[in-house]
Amino acid sequence: MNEAIRMQLSAFADGELPDNEKELLLRRLSQDPAMRRQVAEYLALGRAIRGEVPVRGIERLRARVAEAIGALDAPPAAASELASGEPVKKHRFGRPAAGFGIAAAVALLAIFGLGRFGDETVAPAGDPALAGGAAFPAQPAPDDRLNQYRLLHDAEAADSSMRSRFTNFEERQELVEATSSDATETDEDSAADDDQPDDVPAPAVD
Amino acid sequence: MSNESTDTKLVKRVQKGDKGAFDMLVLKYQHKIVNLVMRYVRDPEQALDITQEAFIKAYRALPRFRGDSAFYTWLYRIAVNTAKNHLASQRRRPLDVELDLQDPEQYDLHARLKDTDTPEAVTISQELQATVEQAIQGLPDDLRTAIILRELDGMSYEEIAETMECPVGTVRSRIFRARDAISKKVGSLIR
Numbered sequence: 001m002n003e004a005i006r007m008q009l010s011a012f013a014d015g016e017l018p019d020n021e022k023e024l025l026l027r028r029l030s031q032d033p034a035m036r037r038q039v040a041e042y043l044a045l046g047r048a049i050r051g052e053v054p055v056r057g058i059e060r061l062r063a064r065v066a067e068a069i070g071a072l073d074a075p076p077a078a079a080s081e082l083a084s085g086e087p088v089k090k091h092r093f094g095r096p097a098a099g100f101g102i103a104a105a106v107a108l109l110a111i112f113g114l115g116r117f118g119d120e121t122v123a124p125a126g127d128p129a130l131a132g133g134a135a136f137p138a139q140p141a142p143d144d145r146l147n148q149y150r151l152l153h154d155a156e157a158a159d160s161s162m163r164s165r166f167t168n169f170e171e172r173q174e175l176v177e178a179t180s181s182d183a184t185e186t187d188e189d190s191a192a193d194d195d196q197p198d199d200v201p202a203p204a205v206d
Numbered sequence: 207m208s209n210e211s212t213d214t215k216l217v218k219r220v221q222k223g224d225k226g227a228f229d230m231l232v233l234k235y236q237h238k239i240v241n242l243v244m245r246y247v248r249d250p251e252q253a254l255d256i257t258q259e260a261f262i263k264a265y266r267a268l269p270r271f272r273g274d275s276a277f278y279t280w281l282y283r284i285a286v287n288t289a290k291n292h293l294a295s296q297r298r299r300p301l302d303v304e305l306d307l308q309d310p311e312q313y314d315l316h317a318r319l320k321d322t323d324t325p326e327a328v329t330i331s332q333e334l335q336a337t338v339e340q341a342i343q344g345l346p347d348d349l350r351t352a353i354i355l356r357e358l359d360g361m362s363y364e365e366i367a368e369t370m371e372c373p374v375g376t377v378r379s380r381i382f383r384a385r386d387a388i389s390k391k392v393g394s395l396i397r
Contacts, residue, residue, distance in 0.1 A: 007382040010378070010382040011382070012212075022211075030219055030227040036233060041389060045389060047237070048334050048335065048396050049388075055250045057254050061257060061258060062232050062236065064254075066232075069225060069265045
């Protein structure tokens with residue numbers, strides 16, 4: 001680590017790094033444990049100069065937390081956002097419609113898809129264009145194939161959205177437990193929940 | 207490392223799956239949070255366990271943190287509630303019920319007054335402080351003034367630049383060089 005970087009880290013530890021240098025440094029910091037150790041040393045030096053006594057054992061805390069969160073999955077949005085570099089837009093209001101989409105897609109597939117697979121060589125009755133003609137394998141019209149693809153795609157997307165919704169609900173349950181101290185929770189306590197999505201019903205307090 | 211925009215940037219990185227950014231947040235706030243928890247439980251081991259739990263809860267909840275409040279305020283309340291839940295599970299009362307622990311700003315003042323240090327810790331601290339004092343005294347005047355104005359008087363770089371009548375860049379360099387020099391003398395004691 002060269003001197004210029006260490007000087008940047010020193011200013012960063014003081015909250016004095018200019019914005020134009022901050023973004024790049026944060027990226028490097030999050031990838032380089034040695035740089036984080038250097039920041040930790042500058043902060044510890046400051047506490048020593050001020051005569052602050054750290055709690056015994058606190059030097060192991062970061063490793064303990066890192067180990068614990070290492071066992072957890074990355075946040076749900078992580079993989080796709082990191083891969084694309086773009087935040088994933090979440091269409092919260094579209095989720096109920098997506099749920100209905102599953103049922104509709106399954107029903108339509110059952111009606112059209114299964115019927116077609118079971119009777120591929122029979123011309124549709126009553127179709128004047130085919131009446132009296134030779135039997136031939138029935139091919140879905142281009143529009144029909146496109147519709148089938150769309151239905152399958154919608155069903156996949158809706159299923160994924162519902163799974164994510166249930167996962168979020170479970171995690172929210174845990175957060176509410178974490179931020180609800182007891183049944184006589186104060187306004188300040190509940191303020192920690194202010195950052196929760198408002199589309200999930202809050203569980204009843206015991 | 208105290209401005210809000212840094213926290214916001216770190217939070218956004220964590221929300222994109224960057225665990226190193228969360229380590230930075232732990233590094234930044236671990237002492238404040240553990241000192242806060244020590245107001246509820248006096249045992250350092252328990253305080254560290256509760257602090258760890260609070261950080262893990264925060265990590266799990268971060269994907270839904272929208273930034274309506276400052277990250278530290280949010281983390282602070284998670285830690286307070288985690289400590290209260292811990293006490294409730296043991297049917298005990300907080301040690302400092304008279305303090306207004308709901309207010310992070312007020313709490314910082316109280317944290318400086320804590321009296322939970324063991325004799326052993328105090329001895330080590332005294333030794334460390336003596337070494338640091340010696341190292342500071344050995345610095346050239348401009349470096350010594352810069353580091354004292356920063357660490358003891360809590361001045362910003364801009365305020366120090368005005369006081370010392372020099373550019374902000376010079377202040378940055380002087381503080382860094384002062385730290386480097388002190389670190390060479392006491393680094394092994396604080397690592």
